[in-house]
Amino acid sequence: MIRFEKVTKWLGGSLVLDEVDMEIRQHETFCIVGASGAGKSVSLKHMVRLLTPDSGRIFVGDDCVNEARGKDLDRVRNRFGVLFQGAALLQWLNVGDNVGLPLRMKTDKPDEDIDRLVKEKLEMVDLVETFSKTPYELSGGMRKRVGLARAIIEDPEIILYDEPTSGLDPVTSRTIDRLISRLKTDLGVTSVVVTHDLHSALAIGTRIAMLHDGKIVETATPKEFIKSDNEIVKGFLEAQYITTEAEWKRDPSP
Amino acid sequence: MKRSHMKEITMEVTVGAFIFMILLALGFFTIIFSYENIFAPTHSVAVKFDHVRGLRQGDNVFIRGVQVGRVRSMEIMEDGVRVHATLDYPPNLREDYRVEILPSSLLGGQYISLYEGSPEALSISYDQMLYGATPVDIMEETTATIKTLRESLVEGGILENLESTMLRLSRITEDIEAGRGSLGKIMADETLYENIQKVTENLNNITSMMERGEGTLGRLMTDETVYNNLLEISDNISLISRRITAGEGTMGRLFAEDDTLYEDLVESAAAIRKITTQLAEGEGTIGRLFTDEELYEEAKLLISEIRATIDDFRETAPLTTFTSVFFGAF
Amino acid sequence: MIIQEPEHFEPTRNFVQNTGRHVLAMLRGSGRAMLMLLEAMRDIPHGLSSKHRHDILLQQYVSGVKSLGVLTVVALFTGMILALQTGIELRRFAQEVYIGSAVTLVMLREMGPFMTGMIIAASVGSSFAAQIGTMVVSEEVSALEVMSIKPVRYLVMPRLVALIIMMPLLTVYTNVIGVVGGAIVGQTQLGVSMPAYFDNATQYAQNKDLYVGLFKAVVFGILITTVSCYQGFSTTQGAVGVGRATRRTVVISFLVMLAVGYMITRLFYQ
Incomplete structure (x- = not known):
């Protein structure tokens, strides 16, 4: 579905992605983990061409993202829904307008239809009551859920999550995890989750990739991941107090 | 949703009202600055x-x-x-x-x-x-006027003429005062006056007496006083005529003594006449100043203003610069 | 793509290299800003659609109506100062009545558009830069890009249209208030009656003065939008970057307005 071929990226004088090869399969939940500054978000941004690689190519289906322009790029991007780290809601619009923004701007749907669709998506994230509120009136977790509702408003094939649980308390984080799992089941989407929260990755991921110093050091299923011999992976697991399989519970969905 | 809808309507109305008012003002000023009064016939x-x-x-x-x-x-x-x-x-x-x-x-x-x-x-x-x-460019006109004034006064010789005329006039009056020359003597010589007075007195007496019929021709002949008087008259008359013909004495000198006074007078009179004629006819510069009331007024105004300006020049120098820059900028 | 990737340069070794780099950066920035402006102008026809109508209206409201208060004060005092300064000097010649035309001409030709431009650049332009800068920092602009909503069309075009419409209108307002300010000083300080003042005020000004001033205002509106939105999009490094973008917006807008204002004056008044 998404394929990185020797993607290299320099940012601000340092090598962020170093000939990264990676493949994300359809309908899986692919988690990219790693320390801060390891290049997780950068790799995510490459998938929707918010960044262009210095060398290498990125394919989404058969489309080469880093060579797409104009309408082709729009078409590729339309396959994605992205949940940004801070939810990236437009501050001067209320929740309903934020979620409905892509439809309002890109389609000629009447307002009633848009409102109906918006409410539908808000219901999926359990926030239908916030329709008329402004982003200021929402908590961090609620904002992320509204951002998620906006990401799925156009029924994308792929949803990208950039640190969906960062800055949230553990309870809210698990709520988000469950939401990601539920959306995957309900909508049948491919999910790419960038996170440093290994609990979350182990809980929701089909496969987990570990990025370190611009390279993928390990790609494995959660079960294999915690048993990995890779020293970097081991260190990362230990840092989050995860040592055995018994210490995490698979599948957070209700 | 209803609240935000109301808010939007308020915003629309406010923006619309603002645009409408400003366009109205713009139209108003456009009319004013085109200097056309469209509301009244012009x-x-x-x-x-x-x-x-x-x-x-x-x-x-x-x-x-x-x-x-x-x-x-x-x-x-x-x-x-x-x-x-x-x-x-x-x-x-x-x-x-x-x-x-x-x-x-x-x-x-x-x-x-x-x-x-x-x-x-x-x-x-x-x-x-x-x-x-x-x-009329008041500055240009005044400059020209002042220029011609100066030219004619200095270069045209009017000043010299006037000077020499005045000199002569003053000499004449001095002479008259001092009793020199013919006119002076006329003024100063008592004898001539007395003589003439006596003659007229005597003649008057004679005629009066003749009118009254006092005495006769014989009586006239015998009367010594009358005789003496007559003698004196004839003496005097002969003296006068002699002196006149000889170019002596008062009247004589006046006419014949020498040509200086005559020439002086002629010259002065001519010069004065010329000047006065010119003045009267409004020729020349001063003449124009006298005859052209408007120019006179303008010049007077101008000169007073120039003087005021010059007086203030030191103070106003920055202002002059300011105004020239200010108005020059547009 | 409107958002710039962070750039990295090796430390400069000498003054020449440093200067050259700054000049190149300036030229590149100007070029990008110009391209952004062209894109926004090309998008203006989209502004007619109902999708952008609300945004344009909102920007008109924010940049126009909301600025009236500060503009009133600034314009009033500008007119009053102009009248007082010229009046004191003209009084030496007993020509105080000419403050009418002096204030009107200066307001129409120069001060009206320029004061409006300054106020709008400082208040509205800086808010454009801060708002867009914050959006860049919080990835809202990225979100728009990913949603295939063109940031320039969605963010710059409505602001551009709003300022193109509002700047000349605000300038008319500033002109009127400035001339009234002059009249107040004339009446109270210089003994020039209102009718005499206004008669003189309308005596020398021409439609050319009015409309060249308004043309200037339109150009200033375009400049302010371009500079502020470009600075906003160029924001990097979080809150500090937003502050820098705001400051640069005001400084660059002032400089560009002064230079362009001079050129327009030169063009129309040889």
Whole structure:
């Protein structure tokens, strides 16, 4: 579905992605983990061409993202829904307008239809009551859920999550995890989750990739991941107090 | 949703009201600055000037001191400038109308003065092309006047003439006072006066006596007094005539003693006459100053203003710079 | 793509290299800003659609109506100062009545558009830069890009249209208030009656003065939008970057307005 071929990226004088090869399969939940500054978000941004690689190519289906322009790029991007780290809601619009923004701007749907669709998506994230509120009136977790509702408003094939649980308390984080799992089941989407929260990755991921110093050091299923011999992976697991399989519970969905 | 809808309507109305008001103001100013009064009938006049000396669009038009309109446009033609002005009132023009461009202040600015003409003259239409007088540049005119004044005074010899004339006149009066020369003597010589007085007295006496019939011719002959008197008269008369013919004495000298006084007088008289004639006829510079009331007034005003300006020059030097920069900027 | 990737340069070794780099950066920035402006102008026809109508209206409200208060004060005092300064000097010649035309001409030709431009650049332009800068930092602009909503069309075009419409209108407002301010000083300080003042005020100004001033205002509106939105999009490094973008917006707008204002004056008044 998404394929990185020797993607290299320099940012601000340092090598962020170093000939990264990676493949994300359809309908899986692919988690990219790693320390801060390891290049997780950068790799995510490459998938929707918010960044262009210095060398290498990125394919989404058969489309080469880093060579797409104009309408082709729009078409590729339309396959994605992205949940940004801070939810990236437009501050001067209320929740309903934020979620409905892509439809309002890109389609000629009447307002009633848009409102109906918006409410539908808000219901999926359990926030239908916030329709008329402004982003200021929402908590961090609620904002992320509204951002998620906006990401799925156009029924994308792929949803990208950039640190969906960062800055949230553990309870809210698990709520988000469950939401990601539920959306995957309900909508049948491919999910790419960038996170440093290994609990979350182990809980929701089909496969987990570990990025370190611009390279993928390990790609494995959660079960294999915690048993990995890779020293970097081991260190990362230990840092989050995860040592055995018994210490995490698979599948957070209700 | 309802709340935000209401808010949007309020916003729309506010923005709309603002735009509407400003467009209204814009339209208003456009009309004002085009100097067309679209709400009242106006009357167009076209005046041809040789040149307009910096008249500008929007300058005022005055009739008898009342502002009645403004300059709308100007176009340069082959032989002058055609000025179109819009008037609020139709001017009642006569054949001897006069259109002038006058300075509105010493700092600059012009206005058109429209003199409609005397009521006795034939009435004419204002639709036709009017002809304006060449405007007077007060500065230029004054400069020229002062220049000619100086030239004629210094270079034209008027000053010298006047000086020598005055010199001579003063000499003559001195002479007269001192009793020198003929006129002086006339004034100063008592004898002549007494003689003449005596003669007339005596003659008067004789005739009176003859009228009264006192005495007879014989009596006249015998009367010694009369005889003596007569003798004296004849003596005197003969003396006078002798002296006159000899060029002596008072009258004699006056006529014959020498040519100096005569020539002096002739010269002085000629010079004075020339000057006075010129003055009377308004020729020359001073003459013009005397005869041309307007120029005189202007010059007087100008000179007083120039003096005031010069007095203030030290103070006003920065201002002069300021105004020239300020007005030069536009 | 409107958002710039962070750039990295090796430390400069000498003054020449440093200067050259700054000049190149300036030229590149100007070029990008110009391209952004062209894109926004090309998008103006989209502004007619109902999708952008609300945004344009909102920007008109924010930049126009909301600025009236500060503009009133600034314009009033500008007119009053102009009248007082010229009036004191003209009084020496007993020509105080000419403050009418002096204030009107200066307001129409220069001060009206320029004061409006300054106020709008400082208040509205800086808010454009801060708002867009914050959006860049919080990835809202990225979100728009990913949603295939063109940031320039969605963010710059409505602001551009709003300022193109509002700047000349605000300038008319500033002109009126400035001339009224002059009249107040004339009446109270210089003994020039209101009718005499206004008669003089309307005597020398022409439609050319009014409309060249309004043309200037339109150009200033375009400049302010371009500079502020470009600075906003160029924001990097979080809150500090937003502050820098705001400051640069005001400084660059002022400089560009002064230079362009001079050129327009030169163009129309030889």
